[in-house]
Amino acid sequence: MNTTPITPFGRAIHAPEAGTPVTSLDVPALRALVREHHLVLLRGFDVFATPGELSAYCEGFGELSVWPFGTVLELVEQEKPEDHIFDHSHMPMHWDGMYREQIPEFQVFQCVHAPGPGNGGETTFSQTAAVLENTDPETAARWSQVTGTYQRTMEYYDSVTVSPVVDAHPVTGTPVIRYNEPTAADDAGFVNHPDLAFTGLPEDQLAEFHTGLRAALYDPAHLYAHTWQTGDVVITDNYTLLHGRNAFTSGAPRHLRRVQVLGTPALDNPGLVR
Numbered sequence: 001m002n003t004t005p006i007t008p009f010g011r012a013i014h015a016p017e018a019g020t021p022v023t024s025l026d027v028p029a030l031r032a033l034v035r036e037h038h039l040v041l042l043r044g045f046d047v048f049a050t051p052g053e054l055s056a057y058c059e060g061f062g063e064l065s066v067w068p069f070g071t072v073l074e075l076v077e078q079e080k081p082e083d084h085i086f087d088h089s090h091m092p093m094h095w096d097g098m099y100r101e102q103i104p105e106f107q108v109f110q111c112v113h114a115p116g117p118g119n120g121g122e123t124t125f126s127q128t129a130a131v132l133e134n135t136d137p138e139t140a141a142r143w144s145q146v147t148g149t150y151q152r153t154m155e156y157y158d159s160v161t162v163s164p165v166v167d168a169h170p171v172t173g174t175p176v177i178r179y180n181e182p183t184a185a186d187d188a189g190f191v192n193h194p195d196l197a198f199t200g201l202p203e204d205q206l207a208e209f210h211t212g213l214r215a216a217l218y219d220p221a222h223l224y225a226h227t228w229q230t231g232d233v234v235i236t237d238n239y240t241l242l243h244g245r246n247a248f249t250s251g252a253p254r255h256l257r258r259v260q261v262l263g264t265p266a267l268d269n270p271g272l273v274r
């Protein structure tokens with residue numbers, strides 16, 4: 001496959017000509033590419049007209065996560081959202097499945113409609129294996145002492161998860177970061193705050209821990225903010241990356257679809273308490 005690098009990580013494949021179906025790309029080869037480079041963008045291809053077509057395509061990558069709504073999450077701003085996921089606000093860094101029975105290995109996104117130039121809404125991805133490689137060992141050792149306890153109630157779950165901040169990739173054993181970035185409690189524009197608690201370091205070192213970790217996650221050497229174009233398909237490695245969202249203009253026509261693909265074998269969530 002003819003790929004071009006994305007900075008600072010990931011690969012892009014551009015359609016050789018208009019009308020090329022995305023289904024003409026070899027799925028096992030794409031899956032291997034995502035495992036190696038963590039993110040693959042397919043741009044300019046003929047994509048799926050319906051959620052059902054997207055879901056059927058994703059089954060080629062593995063078993064799908066099934067939610068109360070099915071396999072395809074429609075990410076569209078809601079008028080009065082009960083949760084920040086359906087708002088136009090910033091979405092803090094997190095990993096998918098952290099509150100679910102199983103952690104998906106891949107996310108497949110299709111951009112049904114881009115928010116439009118100047119409207120924000122980039123999906124942000126941080127390459128956490130690279131973050132740890134580029135962090136001095138003393139700092140990484142301090143981060144390794146920290147455990148996050150996360151509690152979140154929303155339409156689809158009410159869960160508590162406990163996870164070390166530095167964990168091993170479930171397949172390769174490479175150190176990766178599992179972290180849900182806190183949002184200021186007084187940020188009234190953020191709908192439905194989760195309850196987050198961090199232990200393992202003295203209280204006075206925790207603020208420095210969050211500041212340092214956040215700076216590393218958002219460092220341009222590790223962060224890719226994807227600016228959506230209508231028709232984009234992006235496939236990502238949820239075992240290694242954390243992701244979030246830049247705020248966007250309320251009312252912008254941003255519409256993404258997301259499917260989660262489980263690993264082979266599926267990974268039971270090691271941190272789920274209930």
Ligand SMILES: [Fe+2]
Binds near residue numbers: 094095096243
């Ligand atoms: Fe997510």
